Amino acid sequence: MKDSVLIVSGGMDSITMLYEYKDRIAIGLSFDYGSNHNAREIPFARMHCERLGIRHIVINLDFMHRYFKSSLLEGPDAIPEGHYADDNMKSTVVPFRNGIMLAIATGIAESNGLRHVMMANHGGDHTIYPDCRPDFVAAFGSATAAGTYEGITVEALYTGITKADIARRGHALGIDYGETWSCYKGGVRHCGRCGTCVERREALAEAGIKDNTVYDSPLTMPYE
């Protein structure tokens, strides 16, 4: 039964969720908030939705670029390099981004007679991003249930697993992760050195999956 909206960025996690739950997803929802990498990732979100016959909507949030504070909104040179869990990745946080995306997805779900909003945050996000943690997801789900006529719920089904776990699921589903985007710098190719690139490389290596991503710095891990 198609009863859900999925927030789909075009990265590994949300594309995996799109394929794993394709029979439940009525709408794939992407957000363009003016970051460096939105222009790279959203076309992948669209492509995979089209392949699966799922309606794809892009919501423009360009006010974030103007009024929000985050290195993710300041051009590629502001993006820190290193490990995803490092403290300097904190600068890439867009304040309450998941709250904003979930709230809009909830309104779109209720407007379209759907019952659930899905988000593909995972266990490794928790260290940096407060709006990826289980207590946030639970509280937000209580708010959507209370604040809508239909009692919309939030499902974050990867909250307890790792990105490597997700990669294994996606690989089993036939996903080529070369057709997804991670790099926060948003260049022509993945930089290979920013936190999201390092996290991608580690997850695929840990899952034992051949990495088809073309990197600018493919040979060594930057923190080695």
Place this chain on the structure above:
Amino acid sequence: MKDSVLIVSGGMDSITMLYEYKDRIAIGLSFDYGSNHNAREIPFARMHCERLGIRHIVINLDFMHRYFKSSLLEGPDAIPEGHYADDNMKSTVVPFRNGIMLAIATGIAESNGLRHVMMANHGGDHTIYPDCRPDFVAAFGSATAAGTYEGITVEALYTGITKADIARRGHALGIDYGETWSCYKGGVRHCGRCGTCVERREALAEAGIKDNTVYDSPLTMPYE
């Protein structure tokens, strides 16, 4: 201490809260979601913020017009007339609007080093709008506290009082409610017959305050 963002529409309730808590409000935040009445109410929000020396920001949410279902977004002829609490006013609900506005306000608060988000929903809103009720506000506040580094909280200080109570407070503060906007039809003058006009007229009458609003239908209550 200026530590808060207020969501300010330009209506009676939020303008009253703006004046009552002006010493705590650093930013007044209005949302233009393409409704009939946004163009009428936002200039009042801006004017009062300017008078009080409070920064005013307008966030454009024009995606709502395209993807959300509400008579409020369908032109003046779609707005029902009658009593504010009547069931037909349900058609004016913009799904999860308060959730979306609170989420964006939370991101702006965190981006600007502020600690609280204020909203001027009141007791009379509860019958129609699920995202004005105390349980929604409490759950959303838990989500903002969990989902931000600074533990942003939501304050909805009029949740337990009526619009007539608010009018009394504002009158004591010297507010001329002729310098606020309610009408959902968004014409040159208040129509006097839609739910929000009727609610305004009743609240001012109940509070014993002279109504300076210019209505198209000033003489009788439409449900009499």
